[in-house]
Amino acid sequence: MFEWMLQFVNRIKAGKSCERYEAEKIIALEKDDFHLLLFAATEVRKYFKNNTVKTCSIVNAKSGRCGEDCSFCAQSVHYSTDLPTYSLMSPEEIILRAKKEEKHSKRFGIVTAGKGLEKDEISSVQKAIAGFEEENLKQIPCASLGILTKDDFAVLKEKGLNRYHHNLETSKNYYSKICTTHSYDDRVKTINAAKNAGLEICVGGILGLGESLSDRIDLLYEIKDFDPDSVPINFLVPIKGTPLERNQQISMWEAVKVIALARFVMPDKDIKLGAGRLEVFNDAQHMVFLSGANGMIVGDLLTIKGRIPDDDLLVINDLGLILSE
Numbered sequence: 001m002f003e004w005m006l007q008f009v010n011r012i013k014a015g016k017s018c019e020r021y022e023a024e025k026i027i028a029l030e031k032d033d034f035h036l037l038l039f040a041a042t043e044v045r046k047y048f049k050n051n052t053v054k055t056c057s058i059v060n061a062k063s064g065r066c067g068e069d070c071s072f073c074a075q076s077v078h079y080s081t082d083l084p085t086y087s088l089m090s091p092e093e094i095i096l097r098a099k100k101e102e103k104h105s106k107r108f109g110i111v112t113a114g115k116g117l118e119k120d121e122i123s124s125v126q127k128a129i130a131g132f133e134e135e136n137l138k139q140i141p142c143a144s145l146g147i148l149t150k151d152d153f154a155v156l157k158e159k160g161l162n163r164y165h166h167n168l169e170t171s172k173n174y175y176s177k178i179c180t181t182h183s184y185d186d187r188v189k190t191i192n193a194a195k196n197a198g199l200e201i202c203v204g205g206i207l208g209l210g211e212s213l214s215d216r217i218d219l220l221y222e223i224k225d226f227d228p229d230s231v232p233i234n235f236l237v238p239i240k241g242t243p244l245e246r247n248q249q250i251s252m253w254e255a256v257k258v259i260a261l262a263r264f265v266m267p268d269k270d271i272k273l274g275a276g277r278l279e280v281f282n283d284a285q286h287m288v289f290l291s292g293a294n295g296m297i298v299g300d301l302l303t304i305k306g307r308i309p310d311d312d313l314l315v316i317n318d319l320g321l322i323l324s325e
Helices: 002-013 020-027 031-049 091-100 119-134 150-158 184-196 213-224 252-265 277-281 309-318
Strands: 052-062 107-112 140-144 163-165 200-202 205-207 230-235 270-273 295-297
Touching: 002 031, 020 213, 020 252, 031 252, 052 091, 052 119, 052 270, 052 309, 091 107, 091 119, 107 119, 107 163, 119 140, 119 150, 150 184, 163 230, 184 200, 200 230, 205 213, 205 252, 213 252, 230 252, 230 277, 252 270, 252 277
Parallel strands: 052 107, 052 295, 107 140, 140 163, 163 200, 205 230, 230 270, 270 295
Antiparallel strands: none
């Protein structure tokens, strides 16, 4: 296995694509090969990303009361959860939240619950985005506002939006099992509209929804097809009241394989860890980077608490990694 892994790493470094049969071999690895996978993932990460790490923070700017039925989400009106609900934050409050993250993050994402936003809400987000320059913030503004149109993206970009985040969530084959109120194709159209408007795109997914190993591979290749700038990898944190509340938390070993495979399939992309990072890796947060990731969302996430940012920065520093934009 060592010889095969070494040859595989050299192929990826040489610009060759990770073939489907290779992906299947990686995703099926047993724990006896843990050390080999960490070696391979670290080698490829360092080759394409040196020792740089990218961080970003987010704010849940509009919480709950979402009409969609995504089975993993605590913000859906279809499920009974303890999540606080509130309307869209004011531009001033969003900027205040961003200021609190200035020393921890290079990017700041404005995230809202719901299928999309009304025109007045988009105008409010525009003001918040414009506020980054007005307040001389160093963070780069990003957003995840649901399914929007090309015209919506155009006005947001004009105000300074740099990147749009819209996950596929899971593979095309498995998508109807986790959401029925909008389609996989709706997500594809939104991502393409954002890209066509000249925005950078951030496209990822959630693992542990009940999908097969084949679905995990499919998802990564489907993400790759968009040529995204950033790929956030999330792991389901089962939340009481949602249909997936009894799903078993994905193991660290399975998480490591997915992160490593994401690095092999998209070697030159920013692979970032989001939701579920704390729950899956616990005190072994260094494993995130040894597995091939070169970024993470720091601070609180949408519906769950995150790690203290200074603790994450300490891990980054201890590994000799360097923060970059």
